[in-house]
Amino acid sequence: MSMGEKLANKMFKWAVLYPGFRKFVNWVYAGVLKMPQYHIGMGPGQIGRYVLLVDDPQDAEKAAALLDGAQAVAWHREYRTFTGTLEGARVSVTSVGLGGPSAAIGVHELSAIGGEVFLYLGCGLAAAKGIQPGEMLIAKGAVRDEGTGLQYAPPAFPAIADLKLVDCLRRACVKSSLPCRVGLTRSTDAYYLIQADQDGGFPHTLCSDLNTAAIFTVSSVLGRRAASLLQASERIQPLGMAHIEAGISALRLFIASDGRQKNI
Amino acid sequence: MKLSTEQHGSHGLLGCPPGSIGRYVLLPGDPGRVPMIAELFEDAEEVSRTREFCAYTGTLQGEKVSAVSTGMGGPSTAITVQELAHLGAQVMIRVGTSGAMQKFMDATDLVITWGAVRDEYTSQQFLPLSYPAVADLDVTLALSEAAAELGYRHHIGISQSKDAFYAEHQPERMPARHKLEQNWFAWRKAGVLCSEMEASVLFIIAHMLGVKAGGIMVAGPSLQSLQNLLKTAVRAIEILIGRERGVAQ
Numbered sequence: 423m424s425m426g427e428k429l430a431n432k433m434f435k436w437a438v439l440y441p442g443f444r445k446f447v448n449w450v451y452a453g454v455l456k457m458p459q460y461h462i463g464m465g466p467g468q469i470g471r472y473v474l475l476v477d478d479p480q481d482a483e484k485a486a487a488l489l490d491g492a493q494a495v496a497w498h499r500e501y502r503t504f505t506g507t508l509e510g511a512r513v514s515v516t517s518v519g520l521g522g523p524s525a526a527i528g529v530h531e532l533s534a535i536g537g538e539v540f541l542y543l544g545c546g547l548a549a550a551k552g553i554q555p556g557e558m559l560i561a562k563g564a565v566r567d568e569g570t571g572l573q574y575a576p577p578a579f580p581a582i583a584d585l586k587l588v589d590c591l592r593r594a595c596v597k598s599s600l601p602c603r604v605g606l607t608r609s610t611d612a613y614y615l616i617q618a619d620q621d622g623g624f625p626h627t628l629c630s631d632l633n634t635a636a637i638f639t640v641s642s643v644l645g646r647r648a649a650s651l652l653q654a655s656e657r658i659q660p661l662g663m664a665h666i667e668a669g670i671s672a673l674r675l676f677i678a679s680d681g682r683q684k685n686i
Numbered sequence: 687m688k689l690s691t692e693q694h695g696s697h698g699l700l701g702c703p704p705g706s707i708g709r710y711v712l713l714p715g716d717p718g719r720v721p722m723i724a725e726l727f728e729d730a731e732e733v734s735r736t737r738e739f740c741a742y743t744g745t746l747q748g749e750k751v752s753a754v755s756t757g758m759g760g761p762s763t764a765i766t767v768q769e770l771a772h773l774g775a776q777v778m779i780r781v782g783t784s785g786a787m788q789k790f791m792d793a794t795d796l797v798i799t800w801g802a803v804r805d806e807y808t809s810q811q812f813l814p815l816s817y818p819a820v821a822d823l824d825v826t827l828a829l830s831e832a833a834a835e836l837g838y839r840h841h842i843g844i845s846q847s848k849d850a851f852y853a854e855h856q857p858e859r860m861p862a863r864h865k866l867e868q869n870w871f872a873w874r875k876a877g878v879l880c881s882e883m884e885a886s887v888l889f890i891i892a893h894m895l896g897v898k899a900g901g902i903m904v905a906g907p908s909l910q911s912l913q914n915l916l917k918t919a920v921r922a923i924e925i926l927i928g929r930e931r932g933v934a935q
Binding site for chain 1: 800801802803804805813814815816817818819820823826827830842844869872873875876877886893894
């Protein structure tokens with residue numbers, strides 16, 4: 423091993439063993455050197471205060487087309503980011519992959535570099551009786567039937583959305599006359615078990631999904647705002663344009679009423 | 687409208703006869719605060735007074751509204767909420783005192799509870815712990831609108847609903863001391879605003895029964911703020927009534 427490798431090896435060991443040293447290294451990397459975050463591949467200043475989250479890198483590109491002057495910023499693993507503007511404020515769209523683990527990493531790292539408001543767009547699977555495919559389901563809270571959020575906060579902690587953002591989502595849906603409901607989604611880790619569970623397993627929920635509970639819990643714990651707009655669908659599929667437009671118009675409403683616009 | 691004690695059995699534990707409760711109900715914990723709330727209603731009358739439950743019904747803008755005390759803690763709150771829903775209550779708002787948990791809060795601040803930590807067992811007998819205890823959107827928006835309109839300093843966020851008051855206030859005397867202290871640290875670190883004993887039970891049971899619920903609390907034991915809080919809650923009910931009539935027309 424060269425001297426450099428030896429030093430790097432030593433630092434890696436210390437970072438694993440000593441939380442205090444890890445905190446120091448993180449501060450030097452992110453705070454002083456402005457190095458990119460480990461998984462999303464972006465550093466401070468590369469994203470806006472408002473971030474749209476989607477599952478699929480392909481959907482990120484579709485949503486970016488609706489932002490003003492969107493530019494591709496980074497694409498690492500499942501995290502593909504575009505940054506543009508809406509109503510004069512910087513807005514980014516990032517794909518976070520399927521499931522709590524990757525969504526939590528995404529939200530955590532985006533928070534670390536300036537993301538403060540997260541709006542997730544996804545599919546509402548196995549919707550409750552009476553809900554037609556294509557309806558907009560606004561999650562004000564999520565049943566925490568998943569493991570990632572549990573490592574952020576104990577199970578008694580509620581996975582809930584931001585009040586104002588939920589209000590904006592509903593107003594946006596009403597404005598574009600999309601049928602919508604406000605209620606709970608149940609977030610699970612096992613996609614292929616959803617249909618079997620939904621038959622009576624989770625009463626009083628609108629639908630199931632894979633990401634919402636983790637996004638809500640992580641944002642709450644980190645002091646960020648989040649909400650989730652799901653579209654009732656039979657399987658995980660690419661997002662429809664009406665769905666993305668509803669999300670964008672909700673974000674416009676939120677930005678217009680948001681007093682603190684940083685990163686402009 | 688007064689009931690004799692013999693009749694209490696036939697009207698459940700609250701002792702409220704059918705038709706005696708309005709569609710909008712304020713839920714304080716302390717029966718002593720019910721007459722205080724009733725003063726803000728028009729034509730308020732006592733409906734029942736038994737155990738820790740005291741109920742008054744009056745009107746606001748011509749709509750029948752009630753104030754019913756829940757007593758402290760989950761079990762008696764569950765009884766109240768279930769019986770009230772059975773009696774036709776559609777919107778229930780918890781009003782009461784709590785303990786502030788964050789440094790940026792003053793004891794006179796109002797806290798509008800949008801969600802609650804389910805640190806109690808009653809609600810877990812209704813829905814599994816994985817369900818979030820979350821308030822109704824319209825009720826919470828009306829509360830925040832009312833507080834802004836009246837100009838009271840308020841926060842919107844999460845409260846912690848616990849079972850054991852003294853396990854939290856004197857953890858050093860409890861066998862599970864370290865777990866209690868650890869939990870307290872976890873809730874504070876997660877940004878929970880205040881600690882009280884009923885909100886999560888109200889939210890979970892209301893969600894299960896399909897009725898609307900909300901909550902507003904004072905962050906400390908201040909009596910003046912309690913008056914402000916009650917005015918805010920009454921104003922929120924007026925906003926909700928107005929909105930409902932607007933939709934109906």
